[in-house]
Amino acid sequence: MKDLKIVNANIPCFETKSFKQADILVDHGTIVKIGSVSEDTANTIDAGGKIVSPGFIDIHAHEDPVHAGQYKFFNANRELLMGVTTKVAGNCGINYDNLPDFCENIEKGGSPTNYMMFMGQNYLRERVGASDRYRPATKAQMEHMKQIIREEGRQWSPAGLSCGFEYAPGATEEETIELLSAFANEDCLMSVHYREDSENGVKSIEEVLRISRASGCRVQFSHIGSCSALGYMKESLLVIDKAIEEGIDIMADCYPYAAFCTGIGTAVFDEGCFEKWGKTYEDILVTAGTYKNQRCTKEIFEKVRRETPDINVVAFVMNEEEVIEAYRKPYVMAGSDSIFVNGGGHPRGAGTFPRILGRYVRQQGALTLMEALEKMTILPAKRMGLASKGEIKEGLDADLVIFDENTIIDKADFENPAEPPDGIDFVLINGQIAVKGQKIVNGRLGTYIKSKKEGKK
Numbered sequence: 001m002k003d004l005k006i007v008n009a010n011i012p013c014f015e016t017k018s019f020k021q022a023d024i025l026v027d028h029g030t031i032v033k034i035g036s037v038s039e040d041t042a043n044t045i046d047a048g049g050k051i052v053s054p055g056f057i058d059i060h061a062h063e064d065p066v067h068a069g070q071y072k073f074f075n076a077n078r079e080l081l082m083g084v085t086t087k088v089a090g091n092c093g094i095n096y097d098n099l100p101d102f103c104e105n106i107e108k109g110g111s112p113t114n115y116m117m118f119m120g121q122n123y124l125r126e127r128v129g130a131s132d133r134y135r136p137a138t139k140a141q142m143e144h145m146k147q148i149i150r151e152e153g154r155q156w157s158p159a160g161l162s163c164g165f166e167y168a169p170g171a172t173e174e175e176t177i178e179l180l181s182a183f184a185n186e187d188c189l190m191s192v193h194y195r196e197d198s199e200n201g202v203k204s205i206e207e208v209l210r211i212s213r214a215s216g217c218r219v220q221f222s223h224i225g226s227c228s229a230l231g232y233m234k235e236s237l238l239v240i241d242k243a244i245e246e247g248i249d250i251m252a253d254c255y256p257y258a259a260f261c262t263g264i265g266t267a268v269f270d271e272g273c274f275e276k277w278g279k280t281y282e283d284i285l286v287t288a289g290t291y292k293n294q295r296c297t298k299e300i301f302e303k304v305r306r307e308t309p310d311i312n313v314v315a316f317v318m319n320e321e322e323v324i325e326a327y328r329k330p331y332v333m334a335g336s337d338s339i340f341v342n343g344g345g346h347p348r349g350a351g352t353f354p355r356i357l358g359r360y361v362r363q364q365g366a367l368t369l370m371e372a373l374e375k376m377t378i379l380p381a382k383r384m385g386l387a388s389k390g391e392i393k394e395g396l397d398a399d400l401v402i403f404d405e406n407t408i409i410d411k412a413d414f415e416n417p418a419e420p421p422d423g424i425d426f427v428l429i430n431g432q433i434a435v436k437g438q439k440i441v442n443g444r445l446g447t448y449i450k451s452k453k454e455g456k457k
């Protein structure tokens with residue numbers, strides 16, 4: 001007897017751009033038949049005509065840090081509840097742990113979602129002692145970083161290098177090109193959180209294009225909304241369009257919010273920031289301390305920044321029209337940039353995918369359902385070389401999400417950022433039920449996926 005059938009499914013077909021009603025037969029983690037399934041199976045799910053989509057692939061994610069030798073997977077559990085079955089972590093230059101420890105742990109004990117990983121440039125720099133983020137790495141430190149990339153990379157095949165230039169101004173173009181040369185995969189991907197946002201965003205994009213030309217690496221621009229939806233999206237997209245025409249392989253990801261979240265004491269809020277954004281103190285929300293959940297005045301802003309610079313604030317400084325403008329580009333995918341610290345964080349970590357489907361597709365009609373699903377499934381699968389994921393076809397992995405297109409919506413907000421969404425009935429990973437009725441029933445079905453892009457270097 002085969003494992004599972006899903007009857008009355010409404011399945012997206014990305015080739016014909018249409019939905020078709022069918023049953024799906026699943027066995028040993030694989031989709032074995034699509035059509036009319038009458039045979040008995042160990043389990044049956046009646047999708048009741050709802051959408052059965054390939055599991056969402058979060059191309060811009062962050063892994064969970066280790067707590068006392070254990071991964072608690074708070075971030076990954078929130079992702080699973082919003083339909084993510086594979087997440088690409090290690091973005092923005094950040095890793096929390098070395099690649100072998102992280103991967104071995106998942107191989108042993110499983111994880112809420114499947115994982116792919118980037119190696120983070122800033123993490124590598126700290127690991128080899130280049131801890132002054134304003135200075136370039138020394139020759140010896142460079143050799144050490146390249147050695148780590150070769151040794152750990154050979155074993156675990158990461159997707160490439162992630163850069164977080166804004167957090168490590170000392171990481172130069174030259175350093176990055178040299179590090180990229182140590183990766184074995186010929187079409188290595190570099191995921192880039194660029195050096196400066198707003199008015200300097202275009203300069204930052206041009207720097208990344210130079211690195212790509214010199215290294216031959218493909219580019220993934222990170223959370224393009226938070227870097228350019230501050231009045232500069234049009235010109236940023238224009239520069240990217242031109243570079244694509246020139247032949248550079250570029251894509252980007254974006255989270256569907258008009259606000260970012262960071263420490264009030266950071267350089268982000270240095271003098272001149274409000275003029276640059278065309279915003280005021282009222283656009284800043286304090287998330288903790290005496291003024292928790294209050295909008296700033298000049299006095300509150302200055303007091304909190306001076307006295308408690310570590311407090312996170314939400315900056316409603318991005319323009320949602322510009323976020324949507326980015327999503328209209330076929331090369332911009334969905335990516336959550338999910339980060340929670342002690343349960344606190346930005347609602348994007350629990351709401352990104354349902355929010356795009358509920359708010360941008362159903363409520364605003366800014367994207368079609370087919371376009372949105374492509375940005376969450378087939379496009380990131382192709383980008384990451386995941387030939388067995390991103391589509392519902394016979395022979396492919398049974399990573400699936402069953403949701404109601406009429407009700408799906410994010411519930412996480414800036415006061416309750418970890419709140420799971422509405423409208424998702426089931427999430428299946430590798431053919432087994434991970435989420436049922438908005439509850440996690442098995443949070444250890446995920447595996448580590450090595451990047452298959454083997455090259456000649």
Ligand SMILES: [Zn+2]
Nearest residue numbers: 092193222223
């Ligand atoms: Zn980032």
